[in-house]
Amino acid sequence: MRDYLKIEFSHLFGSLLIFMPIGYLLHQLPAAAATAFIAYFSKHGYYLIRLAMLINQRERIEPPYPADIWGLIYKEISRHRTRSRKRKRTLSRFASRFRKVTSSIPDGLILLNKSACIEWANPAANQLLNISWPRDENAQFIKRINHEGLTDYLKNPDYSKPIELPSPINKALIVSIRVTPFGGKKAQRLVVARDITEVYKLNQTRRDFVSNVSHELRTPLTVISGFLENLGENEMLPFQERPFTLMQQQAERMNSIINDLLALSRLELGNAPSAEKPVSVPDLLRRIADQAQLLAEQNGGCQLTLDVNDNLWLLGEENELMSAFSNLVFNAIIHTPPGTEVTVTWLRLEKEACLTVTDTGPGIKERHIPRLTERFYRVDKARSRQSGGTGLGLAIVKHIISRHDGELRISSQLGVGSSFTCAFPEEMILTKTEKYLVSETS
Ligand code: ADP
Numbered sequence: 001m002r003d004y005l006k007i008e009f010s011h012l013f014g015s016l017l018i019f020m021p022i023g024y025l026l027h028q029l030p031a032a033a034a035t036a037f038i039a040y041f042s043k044h045g046y047y048l049i050r051l052a053m054l055i056n057q058r059e060r061i062e063p064p065y066p067a068d069i070w071g072l073i074y075k076e077i078s079r080h081r082t083r084s085r086k087r088k089r090t091l092s093r094f095a096s097r098f099r100k101v102t103s104s105i106p107d108g109l110i111l112l113n114k115s116a117c118i119e120w121a122n123p124a125a126n127q128l129l130n131i132s133w134p135r136d137e138n139a140q141f142i143k144r145i146n147h148e149g150l151t152d153y154l155k156n157p158d159y160s161k162p163i164e165l166p167s168p169i170n171k172a173l174i175v176s177i178r179v180t181p182f183g184g185k186k187a188q189r190l191v192v193a194r195d196i197t198e199v200y201k202l203n204q205t206r207r208d209f210v211s212n213v214s215h216e217l218r219t220p221l222t223v224i225s226g227f228l229e230n231l232g233e234n235e236m237l238p239f240q241e242r243p244f245t246l247m248q249q250q251a252e253r254m255n256s257i258i259n260d261l262l263a264l265s266r267l268e269l270g271n272a273p274s275a276e277k278p279v280s281v282p283d284l285l286r287r288i289a290d291q292a293q294l295l296a297e298q299n300g301g302c303q304l305t306l307d308v309n310d311n312l313w314l315l316g317e318e319n320e321l322m323s324a325f326s327n328l329v330f331n332a333i334i335h336t337p338p339g340t341e342v343t344v345t346w347l348r349l350e351k352e353a354c355l356t357v358t359d360t361g362p363g364i365k366e367r368h369i370p371r372l373t374e375r376f377y378r379v380d381k382a383r384s385r386q387s388g389g390t391g392l393g394l395a396i397v398k399h400i401i402s403r404h405d406g407e408l409r410i411s412s413q414l415g416v417g418s419s420f421t422c423a424f425p426e427e428m429i430l431t432k433t434e435k436y437l438v439s440e441t442s
Contacts, residue, residue: 004068004069004071005069008069011040012040015036015037015040016036018036018039019032019033019035019036019039020036023035043068044070047070051070051073051074055077060078061074061077102122103122103123105122105124106124106194106195107124107128107192107194108121108122108125108126108127108128108129108191108194109121109190110122110125110131110191111188111190111191112188112189112190112191113187113188114187114188115140116140116141116142116154116189117138117140117141118131118133118136118137118138118139119138119188120133121133124193127169128169128175128193129144129145129167129175129193130144130167130168141191142154145165145168147168153179154179157181159178159179162176162177162178163177164176164177164200165177167195173195173197174195174197174200175193175194175195175196176193176194176196177191177192177193177194178192178194179192180192207265207268207269210264211262211265214261214262214265217254218258221251221254221258225251228247228248232244253385253390256390257390263323263396264375264395264396264399267399267400267403268399276317277315277318278314278315278430279313279314279316279318279321280313281313281314281321281325281346281353281355282309282310282313282346284318284321285306285325285344285346286308287322288325288326288344289304289329291330295330295333295334296342299338300338301338302332302340302341303339303340303341303342304343304344305342305344306344307343307344307345307346308344309346309347309348310432311431312347312429312431313429313430313431314353314424314430315428315429315430316428317403320400320404321400323396323400324396324400324422325355325357327394327396328355328357328420329342329344329357330393331357331393331420332358332359332361334388334389335361335379335383335384335387335389336360336361336362337361337362340359340361340417341359341360342358342360343356343357343359344356344357348429349423351425351426352423352424352425352426353428353429354422354424355422356419356420356422357419357420357421358417358418359417359418359419360416361418362414362415362417363412363414363417363418364410364412364414365414366412369410369411372394373394373397375391375395376391377391377394394408397420401422401424404428405424405428406422406424406425406428407423408422409421409423
C-alpha cells in the first residue's frame with residue numbers, strides 16, 4: 001500500500017513539476033497549480049468512470065492493470081469476482097448433486113419450518129404422502145396429511161419412536177414417519193417417511209398366526225385337561241402315578257404358555273389401554289405382596305420389603321398394571337435362591353413415577369439384559385421351565401408399560417442382584433386428590 005501511495009505522490013509531484021515552471025514563466029502560478037491538480041484528478045475520474053462501467057456491464061476486469069492505486073483496486077475487485085464465481089459454481093454443483101441424491105432416495109424427505117409449514121420435499125414424498133415441492137411450499141404439513149395421530153405426534157416434542165399411518169395417497173401403503181428437529185433452537189424439523197408395508201404385513205401375519213395357533217391349541221388342550229381331571233378322580237396303580245403327574249404338569253404349562261401368548265397378542269393389537277382409569281398402585285402393590293408372600297414360602301422364603309408412596313396413583317388399566325407388576329415381583333422370588341431380599345418401591349423421582357423391584361439374587365450377565373424382553377428368552381432355560389416360567393413374562397411387562405407411555409429399565413450386577421424399574425411419565429401420574437376430581441368428571 002505504501003508503494004502505491006508513493007506512486008500517487010510522484011504522479012502529483014510530476015504534474016506540478018510540468019505545470020509550475022510554465023506558470024512561473026507566464027507569471028500565472030495559481031492557475032498552473034490548479035491545472036496540475038486538474039490533470040492529476042482527471043486521471044482518477046477516468047479510472048473511476050471505467051470501473052463503474054465495467055461493474056455495470058458485469059465485464060471481466062482484465063489485465064494489464066494501471067501501475068497506480070487503481071491497479072490495486074482493479075486487481076482486488078477482479079480477484080474477488082473470480083473467487084465468488086468459483087464459489088457459485090461449487091455451490092450450484094453441490095445443489096445439483098444434492099437434488100440428484102435426494103431424488104434417488106426411496107424415503108420421503110420433507111423440511112418443515114418453525115411453524116410446521118413445508119419448506120422443501122423430495123420426489124418420494126409425493127409418492128408416499130402426496131406432498132409435492134414446490135406445489136406445497138408453505139402449506140401446513142398437518143393439513144396436507146390430515147391424520148389425528150400425526151397431529152398429536154407433532155405436538156409432542158418426544159420423537160424417539162416413529163409413528164405408523166396409512167398413506168393419504170394409497171390406504172394400502174403403510175408409512176412410518178420419523179421426525180428429527182434441527183437448526184437453531186431445533187425449531188426446524190426433518191420428516192422422513194418410509195414405506196413399511198411389507199414389514200407391517202409380515203408382522204400382522206406373524207401376530208395373526210400366533211394368535212390363531214394359540215386359539216386352535218386351546219380347545220384340544222381343554223379336552224386333554226378335562227380327561228386328566230376325570231382320571232385323577234379315579235384310583236390309580238402306583239406305576240401310573242408319575243406319568244399322570246407329569247402329564248398334568250405339562251398340560252398346565254401348555255395352558256400358561258397359551259394364555260401368555262394370547263395376552264401378548266391382545267396387547268399388541270391396541271396402542272393404549274382401552275379403559276384408562278385412576279389406579280391405586282399402593283393398593284395393587286399390597287395385594288401383590290400378599291400373593292408374593294405365599295409364593296416366597298413355597299420357594300423356601302425370602303424377605304419382602306415394601307416402600308410405597310400412598311399418595312401416588314396412575315392413570316391406566318388396572319388388570320394390565322397388576323399383571324406387569326406381579327410378574328416383576330414374582331420373578332424376583334422365582335429366579336433367586338431362598339433367603340434373597342426383595343424390595344419393592346413405588347416413588348416419585350423427579351418427573352417420573354417409578355416402580356422398582358430390587359433383589360439381592362445372583363444377578364444377570366450383562367449380555368443377557370438387552371434380550372430379556374424377547375419372547376421365550378431365558379437366561380437359564382432348564383431352571384426357568386422348572387420354576388413354571390413361560391419365558392413370556394418380561395415381553396408382556398414391556399408391552400404393558402409402553403402402552404402406558406412408560407419405560408422398562410433393567411440393571412443387574414453378578415453377585416449383587418437385579419433391579420427392574422417401570423418408569424411412568426408425568427402425564428400418567430395422579431395424586432389421591434386428583435383421583436377424586438377425575439372420578440367426579442368421568
Ligand atoms: P419367565 O417366565 O422365565 O420368568 P420372563 O420373561 O419373566 O420369563 O423372564 C425371562 C428370564 O429373565 C427368566 O427366565 C430369568 O432367566 C430372567 N430373570 C427375570 N427376572 C429375574 C431376576 N429377578 N433375577 C434373575 N433373573 C431374572
